[in-house]
Amino acid sequence: MKRILIVGAGGQIGSELTVYLRKIYGNDNVIATDVRECPALAESGPFKVLNALDATAMAELVSSQKVDAIFNLVALLSAVGEAKPQTAWQINMGALLNSLEVARLYNCALFTPSSIGAFGPTSPKDKTPQDTVMRPTTMYGVCKVSGEMLGDYYHTRFGVDTRSVRFPGLISNVTLPGGGTTDYAVEIYYEAIRSGRFTCPVPGDVYMDMMYMPDALRACVELMEADPAKLVHRNSFNIASMSFTPEIIYAEIKKRMPEFTMDYNIDPVKEAIAKSWPNSLDDTCAREEWGWKPEWDLSSMTDDMLEKIRLKNLK
Numbered sequence: 001m002k003r004i005l006i007v008g009a010g011g012q013i014g015s016e017l018t019v020y021l022r023k024i025y026g027n028d029n030v031i032a033t034d035v036r037e038c039p040a041l042a043e044s045g046p047f048k049v050l051n052a053l054d055a056t057a058m059a060e061l062v063s064s065q066k067v068d069a070i071f072n073l074v075a076l077l078s079a080v081g082e083a084k085p086q087t088a089w090q091i092n093m094g095a096l097l098n099s100l101e102v103a104r105l106y107n108c109a110l111f112t113p114s115s116i117g118a119f120g121p122t123s124p125k126d127k128t129p130q131d132t133v134m135r136p137t138t139m140y141g142v143c144k145v146s147g148e149m150l151g152d153y154y155h156t157r158f159g160v161d162t163r164s165v166r167f168p169g170l171i172s173n174v175t176l177p178g179g180g181t182t183d184y185a186v187e188i189y190y191e192a193i194r195s196g197r198f199t200c201p202v203p204g205d206v207y208m209d210m211m212y213m214p215d216a217l218r219a220c221v222e223l224m225e226a227d228p229a230k231l232v233h234r235n236s237f238n239i240a241s242m243s244f245t246p247e248i249i250y251a252e253i254k255k256r257m258p259e260f261t262m263d264y265n266i267d268p269v270k271e272a273i274a275k276s277w278p279n280s281l282d283d284t285c286a287r288e289e290w291g292w293k294p295e296w297d298l299s300s301m302t303d304d305m306l307e308k309i310r311l312k313n314l315k
């Protein structure tokens with residue numbers, strides 16, 4: 001990768017991935033785009049407003065900027081996808097199809113995240129294997145499975161260098177996620193600092209895989225720089241670092257903030273989604289094929305999240 005285009009750079013992943021890639025590949029070589037202006041991203045390098053559903057505009061940018069790698073990060077997340085399933089399909093699949101076509105026409109590598117949401121209630125729950133039953137029951141998951149298959153199709157049919165990981169719930173302290181089922185694991189840290197109490201929308205005993213953003217950013221680069229000869233899989237790799245329930249993350253915060261309290265107001269949509277997803281993924285293939293290894297666990301992440309959010313002086 002030398003010249004990178006990020007599509008959907010203003011979201012939870014893109015706002016940090018842009019900065020991370022600029023540090024590695026040079027500010028001018030990472031062109032951030034989003035459907036909205038993003039002043040913070042425009043400060044450190046090139047930024048353009050781009051609607052990912054406009055294939056012509058995407059193609060012009062890739063051609064004029066001599067882009068050789070695209071990160072397509074456009075997606076409506078799982079809970080909002082259930083409120084607007086048709087829109088979720090149009091946006092999630094439209095942005096992906098345009099990215100695949102532009103990558104094919106201009107010979108670019110393409111990274112698109114998949115998710116734990118690609119699995120469903122009939123997938124094995126614990127240590128969910130890399131290759132197994134995938135029958136998701138959310139529109140978000142339907143898009144992710146379809147996207148994985150399209151990515152592999154473009155690779156085998158047209159030779160496009162498509163690569164992807166199935167991200168767990170991502171926990172970060174720069175840009176908030178919006179409309180996901182795993183968002184509670186971000187919000188809990190903000191509320192611990194802001195108000196000292198948190199109302200959790202997901203039942204206390206439901207496990208989901210989670211990951212701290214620094215590991216997720218590193219995974220993107222390590223996979224995209226991996227030797228293609230070693231990749232048996234492409235779309236998409238299970239990656240994992242930690243799995244916990246609301247009660248477990250609550251206890252971890254409470255160890256550091258004994259006054260912190262949590263109660264529940266269960267959101268039935270999020271409950272159903274969370275229960276349909278795996279408890280934990282088996283990431284052996286990612287470890288073997290491109291050397292994936294997480295660096296953060298729940299304890300180190302909790303220390304870092306609380307420290308970083310405290311510095312924001314939230315009211």
Ligand code: SER
Nearest residue numbers: 077078115180181182
């Ligand atoms: N974080 C996403 C969601 O909850 C899952 O990939 O929708």
